[in-house]
């Protein structure tokens with residue numbers, strides 16, 4: 279007894295010394311070490327309690343050095359992902375109010391200063407008048423109207439720069455404090471790289487809308503739908519990675535038996551996540567081609583189930599990316615498929631004995647998928663008004679958020695045995 283209690287008290291010290299080997303060996307060696315240290319075979323209840331303690335101290339200290347530092351890093355990443363969410367919404371409103379092409383050059387530092395004097399504003403407006411959007415869409419625009427679209431795009435760009443500052447400055451501080459461990463470091467490099475890439479991609483996208491030669495062919499000033507989809511897709515990827523990592527730091531893992539049902543549910547959740555992501559990408563093509571302004575009826579396309587101009591372009595593959603009808607048709611289909619997948623996920627999760635938080639997450643995912651489809655249909659029926667389209671766009675990130683949350687709640691705990 280005395281020996282056992284001494285051993286138990288010395289566990290935290292030995293944990294620290296052994297954490298690297300143990301985290302790479304997994305559950306069985308972990309429980310056998312606990313058993314060896316305590317000199318007794320633990321009951322299942324005790325094992326789970328011990329494992330929970332081991333997991334929170336051993337597994338997460340692999341990322342950061344202390345509980346407080348772990349939480350601070352978690353909230354920081356959550357804040358950064360929230361700011362990326364904000365940038366997506368702001369970017370959507372900028373596009374929907376046709377403000378995105380008002381700033382015709384890009385400088386990381388110089389671009390932070392907006393025009394101040396009357397002369398500076400007039401010079402900026404003159405520059406804008408040399409580009410296709412003014413010529414084909416906004417001819418005769420007044421200076422005060424120009425200021426409105428300029429400030430919209432300016433806010434979007436400054437928000438992007440603020441995310442850079444909120445990400446990079448604390449990252450340097452945390453590294454200096456020694457809070458960032460080996461396994462977190464490469465992740466932070468990926469987030470930082472994606473963030474910088476996102477800025478470059480944004481400018482690459484805007485440039486396609488300033489190209490006189492290209493725009494003069496259609497006389498419709500808008501950015502390339504391919505570049506818009508890439509810009510949106512990389513923002514979604516950055517958001518998802520940061521949000522997932524924030525959850526890993528902030529939400530303690532749950533004691534979830536590693537059963538066959540749970541394993542299947544995990545695989546299915548990953549499939550649903552990919553579908554949400556792909557549907558959002560297809561939505562970016564709808565937005566990029568203004569394809570929400572053709573066939574504003576639902577469920578039929580005018581009076582047909584399948585529109586007759588679905589495959590009019592040649593080669594056929596071009597229709598999927600450049601024909602507004604096909605792009606809208608695909609997006610509707612994918613939206614309905616995503617909704618069905620989420621209903622399937624919810625039905626599959628229903629009989630499984632899930633912790634309260636996981637149950638809440640799957641219910642929220644179902645509700646959001648329903649709301650998102652309703653928002654999509656309303657956006658279409660009302661001819662893409664700014665408020666509905668912006669809500670529909672942010673709804674797609676909310677749906678991704680809830681699906682990620684559920685995926686995180688049921689993610690594999692390496693220390694739980696397979697049953």
Ligand code: HEM
Pocket residue numbers: 370373374510554557558559560561562564565566568569570576609610612613614616617647650651653654655657658662667668670671674677
């Ligand atoms: C779960 C399902 C859905 C998801 C995740 C989703 C996602 C998206 C996204 C991310 C965009 C791009 C917004 C932008 O960049 O501004 C978009 C655009 C659009 N979606 Fe969906 N969508 C879904 C379902 C639907 C459905 C069912 C419809 C209609 C029947 C629909 C109609 C539209 C329309 C009209 C646009 C263009 C709006 C614009 O021009 O800004 N969506 N969708």
